Amino acid sequence: xxxxxxxxxxxxxxxxxxxxxxxxxxxxxxxxxxxxxxxxxxxxxxxxxxxxxxxxxxxxxxxxxxxxxxxxxxxxxxxxxxxxxxxxxxxxxxxxxxxxxxxxxxxxxxxxxxxxxxxxxxxxxxxxxxxxxxxxxxxxxxxxxxxxxxxxxxxxxxxxxxxxxxxxx
Amino acid sequence: xxxxxxxxxxxxxxxxxxxxxxxxxxxxxxxxxxxxxxxxxxxxxxxxxxxxxxxxxxxxxxxxxxxxxxxxxxxxxxxxxxxxxxxxxxxxxxxxxxxxxxxxxxxxxxxxxxxxxxxxxxxxxxxxxxxxxxxxxxxxxxxxxxxxxxxxxxxxxxxxxxxxxxxxxxxxxxxxxxxxxxxxxxxxxxx
Ligand SMILES: [Zn+2]
Numbered sequence: 500x501x502x503x504x505x506x507x508x509x510x511x512x513x514x515x516x517x518x519x520x521x522x523x524x525x526x527x528x529x530x531x532x533x534x535x536x537x538x539x540x541x542x543x544x545x546x547x548x549x550x551x552x553x554x555x556x557x558x559x560x561x562x563x564x565x566x567x568x569x570x571x572x573x574x575x576x577x578x579x580x581x582x583x584x585x586x587x588x589x590x591x592x593x594x595x596x597x598x599x600x601x602x603x604x605x606x607x608x609x610x611x612x613x614x615x616x617x618x619x620x621x622x623x624x625x626x627x628x629x630x631x632x633x634x635x636x637x638x639x640x641x642x643x644x645x646x647x648x649x650x651x652x653x654x655x656x657x658x659x660x661x662x663x664x665x666x667x668x
Numbered sequence: 669x670x671x672x673x674x675x676x677x678x679x680x681x682x683x684x685x686x687x688x689x690x691x692x693x694x695x696x697x698x699x700x701x702x703x704x705x706x707x708x709x710x711x712x713x714x715x716x717x718x719x720x721x722x723x724x725x726x727x728x729x730x731x732x733x734x735x736x737x738x739x740x741x742x743x744x745x746x747x748x749x750x751x752x753x754x755x756x757x758x759x760x761x762x763x764x765x766x767x768x769x770x771x772x773x774x775x776x777x778x779x780x781x782x783x784x785x786x787x788x789x790x791x792x793x794x795x796x797x798x799x800x801x802x803x804x805x806x807x808x809x810x811x812x813x814x815x816x817x818x819x820x821x822x823x824x825x826x827x828x829x830x831x832x833x834x835x836x837x838x839x840x841x842x843x844x845x846x847x848x849x850x851x852x853x854x855x856x857x858x859x
Contacts, residue, residue, distance in 0.1 A: 583806050592781035597806055598793070605710065605801045621707060621758040625766070628800050656802040 604653060612646045633658075670730065671773035674723045684717055698724055701794075703751045705775075706759060709799035715779060715792040722775050722794055724749060729774050733764050766798050773797075778804050 553561075578587050581594035588594045608628050609617065616622055622644040629635055629645055630652035652658065685693020701721035704711050711718065728749050735742040737760040746756050767774050780791040793804060811817055 589781045592779045593793075593805055595780065598778075598780065598804060601802050601804055601806075602712075608801065609708070618707075619752075619754065621754050621762075623757055623761045625762060626800050653802075655806050657807065 600655070604656065608646075608648060611648050616644070670723065670726050672722065672726055672775070679716060679720050681716060681720065697721075699749055699751055702728065702749050703755060705794060705796065706750060706755045706763070707752065710793065710795040710801050710804075712780070712791060712793050715790040718792045718794045719777060722777055725794075725796075726774055729759070729763055729767060732759050733767060736760075736764075763796070776804075 575589075577590040579590050580587055581597060584594060584596050586594055586596040611628075612626070624642060624644050626644045626646060627640055628648055629640070630648050631650055633652065635645055635647070681694045681697070682690070684697035689696070697717060698721050701711065701713065701717060702725045705721065705725050728746065731742050731745060737743065743756075746759055747753070750756055750759065763774075774797055776795050776797055778793040778795075780793060782788050782790050795801070795804065
């Protein structure tokens, strides 16, 4: 019983063996115990039994009170609307619809890179993705691993991210 | 000193490396996740696993930044945590220069929540900062020029204009009444 054992009390009974049940008149045989376990549980046992009956209310609460149904049936109050796309998401999470777009774009970008360099020999410089119609020979991209993507840059993916990250934004 | 809040005790994660894999399976999973993070710079996974791997990745980058690639212990640590050895070069040649004079944490964790209907496991996105991918959370749109806001602004202006006009009309009425009463008083006094 791991749940709601509140009404179950342990009652420890010491059921007497035959030797200790007798009076003091009998000659006691003094003998060294074989081990510490024999010393403790020599002639009897510990019994753990319920001390009080579980009431009807407690039983029903235990069985039917807190189920997942209750959790599912209560309306959630931590649902927010995304300010960009208008889809709903939980308050502590990011918008799933917006992130799907990001994931798709990221996978497309990943696919454009040389597979050997991407998966087995990571380039020793920063990787920069250049979209269609963007300059490749600028000062910023000098000495960097440039990957060209064969499509125009999406509107929502702004270009200033090409600069080096500086501190907390 | 790590720059992210971490738990004092590590999560046990008994099923991280498969059922019955134990502590060693958990460590193997963490190594795989750290390796994947350093390679791809953005990974998805179960929140618990990814959050646990975040601390190891932060520590690895921090040690690499502090001690450099000539330190024996740091090299052993990088060798242990990065299962694919080309990433050791990436760690010291790309990530350490990227995060020099960098006051904040090197990684960012985003919660994706649970998929419903589906497996009720909270998922998360872990990424290295300064990566080349598009941003996870898009910039909030500038809403000033949206049609609704323009109409609301105009309505507010019109309402104010009406208010001012009504107040001005009231004032004018009062003044005219005072003038007429003054004239009446003066005419009465003269007669
Ligand atoms: Zn959204």
